Amino acid sequence: MAFGRTHRARRGLAAAIALACGTSAAAAAPTPVPVSPGPAVRPPVPAPLGANPALALPGGDEFGAPLIIDGVEIVGNESTSAGVIERTLEFVPGQRMRADDRRLRLARYRLLALGFFREVALTMRRGAARGHVVIVVTVVERGTVVLNRLWFGTSTTSVGWIGADVSERNFLGTGVGVGGGAVYAARGGIDDSRAQAAAELRIGVAEVAGTRWSWTAAATAVRGSEPYRIDGALDDDAAAHFDAFAYRRLGVRAVAGYDVSAWTRIHVGARLEDLDATLPAAPTRTLPSGEVLPLDLHLRDGRSQVATVSVGLDRDTRRDPVLPHDGTRVQLLAEGGARAIAGDYHFATVAARLDRWWPVRDGTHAVGLRLAGAATFGDAPRFDRVHLSEVNRMITPRAMGLTVASSAAPDFLGTRGEDEATGEVGGSVVVEYVARLFRGGRHVFAGDLFVGAGAWALANRDSPAALGDGLPFDLVLDAGLRLDTELGIFELTLANALGRVAW
């Protein structure tokens, strides 16, 4: 029996097919479908194949004729050297493989993944003899200068700060990534403070000689002025309640990464840093009650060195790392410094982060759970301790290491008993609800609206209101718009705005 559209020609064809299959013509006659009964329900849009490997068919036997590659022709690479492209391909002239070989199928994506090309097309043409082919790789290059970060704002600590971080992912067409940034922060009204500046240079290779290894190295110079509260109530951020000390940091960091799988990477690193701080002789803080407390600024006076080694793991199963609606990201990091490896600080830091996203409403919305925490042990230098802005998005983040604002965190719950910018233990848990706003723009690829709320905590183990009396914690709120654009990713959020102005 057939049933379908009231289309005479197709009905005839259906009958013919039915007859050809041995079914009676009468049984094959189509029945018109009623015009409008039933509710108008839109069936869910199935996820694409890549989203659900379980729906994929099992791989079959070899398919396609055997080939011998006579050569590789590269077309359209004006600034990228042919060597960079050839190293990325997993085949070489003289190699035998089938036309269906996985290395041929993946070649286009490996080239796109370099980030150097807007389009990549691969074709074959006949080679010197039967069965021989020449692979023709046609690329359309794209701009490879990437804006990584922008810093700007104003606060009582700095009249204004401005800076940017950019990368060239394909330096001189060599495939090597080079980047750097600089920040300048004008002096604010805090006594003993000064104008601040920081600069950084980076170099890295995302794939070393076709292996799973990668490496990056960075050199950073910071001329800073670190504020600390000397008196006043927590909600009083007037410059008169702060003092500052000058410091200078010069350091290098090198990291080597290894891709264990498509989703998991491990990395090891080392850092060497020379610090020079001019600390006050006996810093104190006067509480509103009149009590005077000594302050530990967690740095050596004068010159000191930090030397660390680190190991980390990163597992990321999110399909879209920019605007995720599903998947999980786990990050673990352990870093230790010891006098035995040329440092003056004997300490360790462990940090962990978990982001988990659950799609809802056909994947157009999502619920995210974001957990992050860190702890330091031993004599950690001030800049390695957990900073308030790391656990509370409503606080101005440090700009390339510079503290450009000293606002206290909003005390929604009245649970915050201290006002230190850094702590030994800190973390946050945030739940976000994300709604897809649009997809598919030409220059602005995608946008999501989100609203999030959660709790954060930051404490020192020896402080009166710390672990023994319950970890001080408070709320963090955020909402706004995330945009994935051709230039980079932009967040227009409440917390982001709060972090750029004095309030």
Add this chain to the structure above:
Amino acid sequence: MRAAAAAALVALAVAARPAHAEDAPAIVGMDFTERAGAITVDASVSRLFDRDAFANLDSGFRTTVVIRLWVYRVDDAQPIAFTVLRRSCIYQLWDEVYDLRLEGEGRRRDVRVKTRGEALKVLTSLDDVRVAAAAALPPGALHVLAVVAELNPVSAETLAEVHRWLSQGTGGGLDRGGSFFGSFVSVFVNLKVPEADRVLRLRSQRFFRP
């Protein structure tokens, strides 16, 4: 500043297209037949191919079309039945023929055709494709068939590798904060490697078993 931010948000929200616009399936007429205890469909997904994709059948590289079909009751979001077909085509440069492999419905067969047009037809025609057991569709109940066809879909693993390659090279600095806590993502430019070259979403008219 807050007013400006609010205005910007509103402007973006107004300018942006609805979330479902690009996902909405096109409704096309399809022919359904019941025979031998199964519901079969006749349709075509030839619109999956544009001019470039059609020309690319001559590239010598494999072209793959994956077609997935779901049968739903119109008032229920849970599919009654699911079918997946995979069809591949490779042009043999020296023999000037198109080799096709058709997989699905529990079998596989290889076909050789001489012209690109024939290859396109074999890749995109749904001729008498079994989409559900007839017994799964109660007589009189309204159903629809949802079809998603993908041209050269990319596996989840390949996409993950691409994302991983993209995310490298942005780290550095003296402090963990910027890369570990501070930034929402570690990839700052999304290079938009698509999950498939093209995707076609179709929905049939409502149909029922008399």
